[in-house]
Structures are given as C-alpha cells and as structure tokens.
Amino acid sequence: MDPVAHSSAGAAPGAPVDHVALARQLIDIESTTGQEGKVASVLAHYLRGRGYSVLEQPLDNGRTNVIAAVGEPDVVFSTHFDCVPPFFPSRIEGGLLYGRGACDAKGILAAQVAAAERLRAAGETRIGLVFVAGEERGSDGAKAANKIASQARFLINGEPTDLRLGAATRGCFRVRLTAQGKAAHSGYPELGESAIEKLMDCLMSLRAAAWPSEALLGTTHYTVGLISGGVAPNVIPPNAEAEVFFRTVGDHAAVRATLAAALAGRVKVEEILELPAVRLHTVAGFETAVFSYFSDVPFLSNWGTPLLLGPGSIHVAHTDREHVAIAELDQAVEIYAHLASVLLATP
Numbered sequence: 001m002d003p004v005a006h007s008s009a010g011a012a013p014g015a016p017v018d019h020v021a022l023a024r025q026l027i028d029i030e031s032t033t034g035q036e037g038k039v040a041s042v043l044a045h046y047l048r049g050r051g052y053s054v055l056e057q058p059l060d061n062g063r064t065n066v067i068a069a070v071g072e073p074d075v076v077f078s079t080h081f082d083c084v085p086p087f088f089p090s091r092i093e094g095g096l097l098y099g100r101g102a103c104d105a106k107g108i109l110a111a112q113v114a115a116a117e118r119l120r121a122a123g124e125t126r127i128g129l130v131f132v133a134g135e136e137r138g139s140d141g142a143k144a145a146n147k148i149a150s151q152a153r154f155l156i157n158g159e160p161t162d163l164r165l166g167a168a169t170r171g172c173f174r175v176r177l178t179a180q181g182k183a184a185h186s187g188y189p190e191l192g193e194s195a196i197e198k199l200m201d202c203l204m205s206l207r208a209a210a211w212p213s214e215a216l217l218g219t220t221h222y223t224v225g226l227i228s229g230g231v232a233p234n235v236i237p238p239n240a241e242a243e244v245f246f247r248t249v250g251d252h253a254a255v256r257a258t259l260a261a262a263l264a265g266r267v268k269v270e271e272i273l274e275l276p277a278v279r280l281h282t283v284a285g286f287e288t289a290v291f292s293y294f295s296d297v298p299f300l301s302n303w304g305t306p307l308l309l310g311p312g313s314i315h316v317a318h319t320d321r322e323h324v325a326i327a328e329l330d331q332a333v334e335i336y337a338h339l340a341s342v343l344l345a346t347p
Contacts, residue, residue: 015050017117019333020097020326022046023110026081027090027099033082036133037062043081043109043131044068050117052129057144059133065141066131070120072151073128075340076303077112079105079158079310080135080142080296084318096323103312103324105135108158111311111329115336126344128152130303135296142296146303154281154343155303156336157295158310160317163328163335164289166308168216171248171277172294173255176241177202178268183231183238192236196229198266199240205262206244212258217249217277217290247292249277281305283342309339 031039044054044066052068059065066081083101090099097107109131116127128150132141159166179199184192203224211220222244229240248255252274263269275294282288286309293314297306311332312324 015117015121017110017114019110019114019329020092022113023097023102023107023329024090024092024099026106026110027097027101030087031082031101031133032085032087033134033137034061034063036082037064039081040064040066040131040133047113047129055148057148059141059144063133063141065133065145067129067145067148068131069128071125071127074126074152075154075156075343076128076130076150076152077116077156077158077336077340078130078132078296078300078303079108079112080132081106081109082133082136082141084136086320088320092326095326097326097329098321098323100322102322103160103310104314104317104322105158105160105310107312107324107329108160108310108332111332112156112158112336114333115340118333118337119340124341124344127340130155130300132296139296139299142299146300148302150303152304153346155297155300155306156339156343157297157300157306157308159291159293159295159308160312160314160324161289161291161308161310162313163287163309163311163332165282165286166280166291167282167288168280168290169278169294169297169308170217170290170292171252172273172275173246173248173252173271174243174273175246175259176243176270176272177263178241178270179229179239179266180268181236181238181240184236186234186236189236192238194236195240196237199227199229199242202263202267203242205264206259209258209262211246212248212250212254214249214277220246220248220255222246243272252276278306281307283307283339286339307339307343309335
C-alpha cells in the first residue's frame with residue numbers, strides 16, 4: 001500500500017493532519033500533466049480513510065479529478081495536483097520544503113486538507129474539496145469538475161500568493177503570427193522577399209504600440225515566446241512565425257484592435273488561447289494583491305464565488321528551485337481554516 005494511503009487508514013474524522021508529511025508524499029509521486037493517475041488514486045484513498053465521500057471523476061488516460069465532502073459543501077477548497085516538468089522529489093533544507101509541486105500546488109493541497117480537518121474537528125461539515133488534474137495545460141480537469149452541480153457559495157482556490165488574497169488575476173491572449181515571403185538565392189536578395197524581416201518589423205511595431213491599461217491590474221504586457229523561420233542561412237527566408245502571449249487586463253476587443261493596427265495586415269494572425277481577467281472576492285482583514293498569472297478559477301464558476309489564496313511564491317514555481325517555507329505551510333492551515341469560517345458565517 002502507498003504510504004500516503006496507509007497513513008490515513010482508520011483516522012478519526014477531524015484528526016490532525018501532518019500536512020508536511022502529506023505534501024512530501026504527494027510531491028514524491030510524479031504527476032506531470034497527463035500522468036496524474038497515481039497521485040489522484042492515492043489522494044482519493046487517503047480521503048476515504050478519513051471518512052470523506054469521494055468521487056473520482058474520470059478524465060482520460062486513467063486520470064481523474066478527486067472531489068470529496070462529508071456533508072453538503074457551502075465552502076469548497078480547490079487546487080490542482082498536476083505539475084510542470086521536470087519532476088524532482090521532495091527534500092527539507094533550512095526550513096524549506098523543496099520538490100516539484102511544493103508550492104504549485106501539492107503543498108497548498110496538503111494545507112487545505114489539514115484546514116478542512118481542523119474545521120471538522122470543530123464540528124463543521126459544510127466543507128468540500130475539489131482537487132483537479134490538468135491545470136497546467138488547458139484546465140481540462142477544472143472544466144470537467146464544473147459539469148457537476150454544486151450548491152457551494154464560495155470557492156477558495158489555491159495558487160501561490162504569499163498568503164495574500166488575490167484581488168484580481170490577469171487574463172491571457174495568445175496568438176501566432178505568420179509571415180510569408182519569397183525564397184531566393186541570398187546573393188540576389190532583390191529576387192526574394194524576407195519573411196523574417198517582415199515578421200521582425202511587425203514585432204517592432206508591437207513594442208511601439210500603446211496596449212490597454214486598467215486601474216487595478218495595470219497595463220497589458222506580452223512576451224514573444226517562440227519564433228522560427230527560414231530554410232537555410234544562404235536562402236532568403238520564405239516563411240517565419242512567432243507566438244506572442246499577452247497578459248491582459250480587460251476586454252480583449254481592445255487588444256485585438258491594437259494588435260490589428262500595429263500589424264497593418266502584414267502578417268496572418270491566428271488566435272490560439274483566450275482567458276478573461278478575473279475579479280476575485282476579498283474579505284476585510286486579509287492582505288490583498290493582484291497577480292499576472294491565471295488559474296482554474298474561470299472554469300469553476302459552478303462552485304461558488306471565487307477567492308484565491310495560497311502559501312509560496314509564484315516566482316519559484318515552475319523552476320528547479322521550487323520550494324515553500326514550512327512555517328508558511330503551517331500558517332496556511334490557520335489562514336485557510338479562518339477564512340473558511342468567516343465565509344461560512346457570511347449571510
């Protein structure tokens with residue numbers, strides 16, 4: 001039996017959770033997006049061992065979401081258990097928990113489970129858990145979870161926020177720009193047309209454009225994340241393309257209009273991905289911040305009014321030094337339980 005599953009066997013409802021041990025054992029199960037089957041199975045077994053009613057919602061390729069409750073949820077904790085590559089296992093060093101998923105988001109998941117059990121120990125049964133696969137690549141787990149009917153009033157989604165409540169998150173708008181030219185021998189450039197130079201001219205125009213701004217989230221910014229083109233060093237390049245990833249702050253119609261004006265029809269524009277900016281619920285007494293990343297929140301609308309909070313820094317997520325301070329994990333359990341209590345008491 002897996003050690004995580006074994007550690008929950010026969011646990012009394014509301015019994016304290018060793019959230020650091022739970023986080024470590026989940027981290028040590030590789031769950032790169034597309035390979036979440038084992039960690040989901042272990043997590044489902046763990047929660048059943050603590051008396052939860054658990055739904056293992058099937059996705060594809062043996063993957064599942066893990067959705068759990070003991071009563072009718074009014075407040076739901078949620079995060080994801082898939083991770084980006086490459087996998088590396090857990091270790092504790094200098095008061096920090098390292099490993100893939102330490103802060104994004106298996107450490108968060110463990111803290112949420114511990115908070116739920118703390119609330120259960122106090123007699124509260126209106127807490128649910130929605131743990132999903134696939135967040136890092138398209139949120140397919142969240143989209144599937146959103147097909148389930150729920151009466152929950154609030155969703156506390158977990159992402160690294162340094163334990164600040166998210167006031168808003170940026171949206172995204174990803175496009176592929178394709179330039180067409182005409183091949184020719186590089187000794188006779190007048191016979192050809194360089195697609196690479198055409199594309200570069202367009203990218204320079206993006207740098208000069210005035211992108212939409214908004215008071216809370218600031219100004220739209222972008223990254224040219226991929227670029228390719230040409231066939232050989234001594235050939236005028238007949239083709240070139242780039243993928244541009246915008247972090248947006250409002251309605252995308254303004255971004256489209258600015259993009260179209262900057263490009264002036266010189267390249268083909270293909271829209272690849274679009275997600276809206278999100279305004280989030282905040283609670284008095286909690287520090288707030290805005291974040292440039294996006295989360296599963298837009299795809300979990302059936303699970304209540306969204307809040308965003310979690311231990312750890314987004315600045316180390318997705319890196320080879322991903323970590324979270326153990327003291328911050330401890331604090332997260334307290335904050336999650338307190339925040340849920342405040343929401344449960346909200347008329």
